[in-house]
Amino acid sequence: MQTKRPPFWQREKYTPYLLLLPAILTILFVVLLPLIFSFYTSFTGYRLIRPESLWQWVGLRNYERIFGDDDFWAAFVRTIVFLTIALNLEFLLGLGIALLINKITWGQRTLRTIMMFPMMFSPILVGYQFKFVFNDNIGILNNALESLGLSDGAIPWLVDTYLANFAIIFAEVWMSTSVFAILLLAGLFAMPRDPIEAAKVDGCNAWQVFRHITLPFLMPFVFIAMTIRSLDVARAYDIVDVMTGGGPAGRTELLWTLIARTGYDNARMGQANAMGYISIILSIAFTYYFFTKLIASRRYMGGAD
Amino acid sequence: MAEITLDKVVKRYGKLEVVHGIDLKIAHNEFVVLVGPSGCGKSTTLRMIAGLEDISDGAIRIGGDVVNDLPPRKRNISMVFQNYALYPHMSVRENLGFGLKIAKQDPKMIEERVAEAAETLGLDALLDRTPAELSGGQRQRVAMGRAIVRHPEAFLFDEPLSNLDAKLRVQMRTEIKKLHQKVKTTVVYVTHDQVEAMTLADRIVIMRDGNIEQVGTPMEVFDHPLNTFVASFIGSPPMNLLPATVRGGAVHFTDGKSLPVPSRLAGKVRDGQEVTFGLRPDDLTPQGHGIAEGGERAQMELEVILSEPLGTETILYTTIAGQEAQGKMYGPRPVSPGERLVFDVALEKAHLFDAATGRSVAAD
Ligand SMILES: Nc1ncnc2c1ncn2[C@@H]1O[C@H](COP(=O)(O)OP(=O)(O)OP(=O)(O)O)[C@@H](O)[C@H]1O
Numbered sequence: 001m002q003t004k005r006p007p008f009w010q011r012e013k014y015t016p017y018l019l020l021l022p023a024i025l026t027i028l029f030v031v032l033l034p035l036i037f038s039f040y041t042s043f044t045g046y047r048l049i050r051p052e053s054l055w056q057w058v059g060l061r062n063y064e065r066i067f068g069d070d071d072f073w074a075a076f077v078r079t080i081v082f083l084t085i086a087l088n089l090e091f092l093l094g095l096g097i098a099l100l101i102n103k104i105t106w107g108q109r110t111l112r113t114i115m116m117f118p119m120m121f122s123p124i125l126v127g128y129q130f131k132f133v134f135n136d137n138i139g140i141l142n143n144a145l146e147s148l149g150l151s152d153g154a155i156p157w158l159v160d161t162y163l164a165n166f167a168i169i170f171a172e173v174w175m176s177t178s179v180f181a182i183l184l185l186a187g188l189f190a191m192p193r194d195p196i197e198a199a200k201v202d203g204c205n206a207w208q209v210f211r212h213i214t215l216p217f218l219m220p221f222v223f224i225a226m227t228i229r230s231l232d233v234a235r236a237y238d239i240v241d242v243m244t245g246g247g248p249a250g251r252t253e254l255l256w257t258l259i260a261r262t263g264y265d266n267a268r269m270g271q272a273n274a275m276g277y278i279s280i281i282l283s284i285a286f287t288y289y290f291f292t293k294l295i296a297s298r299r300y301m302g303g304a305d
Numbered sequence: 306m307a308e309i310t311l312d313k314v315v316k317r318y319g320k321l322e323v324v325h326g327i328d329l330k331i332a333h334n335e336f337v338v339l340v341g342p343s344g345c346g347k348s349t350t351l352r353m354i355a356g357l358e359d360i361s362d363g364a365i366r367i368g369g370d371v372v373n374d375l376p377p378r379k380r381n382i383s384m385v386f387q388n389y390a391l392y393p394h395m396s397v398r399e400n401l402g403f404g405l406k407i408a409k410q411d412p413k414m415i416e417e418r419v420a421e422a423a424e425t426l427g428l429d430a431l432l433d434r435t436p437a438e439l440s441g442g443q444r445q446r447v448a449m450g451r452a453i454v455r456h457p458e459a460f461l462f463d464e465p466l467s468n469l470d471a472k473l474r475v476q477m478r479t480e481i482k483k484l485h486q487k488v489k490t491t492v493v494y495v496t497h498d499q500v501e502a503m504t505l506a507d508r509i510v511i512m513r514d515g516n517i518e519q520v521g522t523p524m525e526v527f528d529h530p531l532n533t534f535v536a537s538f539i540g541s542p543p544m545n546l547l548p549a550t551v552r553g554g555a556v557h558f559t560d561g562k563s564l565p566v567p568s569r570l571a572g573k574v575r576d577g578q579e580v581t582f583g584l585r586p587d588d589l590t591p592q593g594h595g596i597a598e599g600g601e602r603a604q605m606e607l608e609v610i611l612s613e614p615l616g617t618e619t620i621l622y623t624t625i626a627g628q629e630a631q632g633k634m635y636g637p638r639p640v641s642p643g644e645r646l647v648f649d650v651a652l653e654k655a656h657l658f659d660a661a662t663g664r665s666v667a668a669d
């Protein structure tokens with residue numbers, strides 16, 4: 001007797017795809033279509049105020065223009081420097097905080113909760129908060145410095161090139177250090193005690209135990225944090241936009257503020273999308289780099305016991 | 306010279322005292338095994354010797370120097386942990402050489418020592434693997450190799466074999482014994498397995514609830530247990546411990562049966578004393594089925610409840626003084642439940658403990 005083949009949606013081979021279909025459709029409409037659309041517009045002279053320009057094909061002109069633009073390159077380099085300094089500072093501070101909290105036995109839960117507060121604020125609010133901290137006339141920082149007699153004039157925190165970039169990095173680090181601290185603390189909690197004790201008996205002092213045992217064990221957690229952070233670091237746009245708006249005179253311009261200005265203020269959507277693509281590739285490159293590091297450092301942790 | 310001395314060592318966690326002032330002298334190159342039930346403070350004692358736990362009171366000396374306040378790295382000892390505690394991110398070679406590298410030894414010398422340890426433990430083929438790629442027995446060997454490359458003054462083992470399966474455990478036990486004969490060093494070895502203790506030890510230290518109950522060679526603690534705890538802990542199957550009363554030179558059980566007081570203990574008991582009569586299953590054998598005939602004997606007729614043939618011998622379960630007691634039948638023949646047999650009691654091997662204190666009457 002021959003059984004009839006069931007219709008394809010009932011065959012086992014297709015079941016996983018069938019079950020994934022809603023997710024695939026959602027991603028398709030919410031992520032992929034806009035991506036393709038913006039990729040297309042990066043080859044047009046699309047201006048927000050003139051919808052018909054969407055059909056004006058200009059080939060690679062947008063890309064040529066950005067690559068020849070000094071302002072773009074300045075923002076590009078500044079973004080990479082910003083990422084490098086911010087991520088490393090967040091890592092070091094987060095590590096320090098995690099190590100300290102791991103040491104104390106009393107009040108640890110409370111501290112852990114308090115530590116998460118910065119993550120609960122919207123970046124916009126963080127931006128406003130630090131805008132008022134660093135404001136040269138009414139900011140509490142300048143006020144405090146003057147009251148303590150440490151400075152006599154108003155320090156232009158948000159105007160001077162170095163100070164403004166410092167202020168922005170400071171705000172970003174304040175907001176995101178806890179991501180590192182929390183993930184590294186989780187790593188420290190998961191850390192087996194035995195290898196540490198073995199190392200002590202093997203002749204290590206406290207620093208050597210940290211350097212040779214604790215830190216290598218924490219590296220996967222560091223890379224997880226780095227991966228997550230390099231995906232969502234673009235949220236710093238809010239902070240920069242509120243605190244300095246990329247100014248004065250482009251001194252704090254990052255890729256993200258430049259893109260927003262080009263697309264919305266100057267209405268050159270096509271060109272903005274071309275920059276957007278470059279910033280996506282930059283973000284993917286950072287993520288990919290940390291992800292491969294993560295995979296490599298995870299490999300030996302399989303038999304950690 | 307690495308003689309280890311514990312002098313009234315106390316360990317407290319907060320208000321809870323878990324080790325109550327123990328004294329112990331471990332001679333140079335001696336293999337001492339700490340044994341006892343779970344939670345009796347063996348690991349705590351070992352970790353105090355290693356320097357991984359603070360000492361609340363008393364003193365520990367290694368090679369004559371008080372080491373109470375020395376960190377582990379300054380005590381020149383090696384420790385093998387129950388969970389191996391290998392460094393997961395290092396290869397076997399790096400694991401072995403780590404201690405020497407930290408001590409800033411010459412790389413050539415490290416290489417030689419690692420090769421020597423790998424050879425001793427049969428690790429040559431595994432040197433470039435990471436711990437994740439090793440079996441349990443291999444990890445155990447690496448952990449031991451890591452301990453021996455440093456040529457320490459003493460080895461400390463904390464239940465190193467308890468994560469291995471039964472067969473591997475026996476094999477590794479033999480290897481540890483061989484290793485100690487090759488690498489003559491002081492060893493303190495913790496286990497709760499009395500067979501491991503008996504087979505490995507020069508001297509056994511039996512602990513209970515943070516106290517040392519008895520210290521002696523395996524044969525001493527087996528033949529002359531100081532109290533009922535040691536008597537029941539050492540030996541398998543365990544010694545039968547039966548409540549009885551001494552009256553008129555005989556030991557009377559509650560069920561009316563009686564045996565003469567062993568002649569070597571005759572002067573040590575008084576009339577009317579409540580005692581515990583201790584007899585190993587090997588010394589309770591059906592007539593004609595013992596190991597050694599002769600000596601001081603007495604006979605008892607007992608009903609067999611159950612028999613467990615083991616091949617060369619059969620364990621017989623019977624009842625004395627209302628309690629289950631075990632005997633052994635060498636050169637066994639089939640025995641059916643309910644059968645009544647006349648048993649030989651080897652009185653010269655029997656023990657008497659005071660019922661109130663649990664102490665052996667021979668000890669006083
Ligand atoms: N950090 C600690 N805080 C409080 N009590 C502890 C601590 N560590 C151990 N103890 C207690 O000390 C006692 C002895 O513990 P220890 O680990 O020495 O036992 P052990 O003889 O090694 O037992 P096992 O055979 O189960 O390993 C136990 O009652 C245990 O509960």
Ligand SMILES: [Mg+2]
Nearest residue numbers: 347348349464
């Ligand atoms: Mg233990």
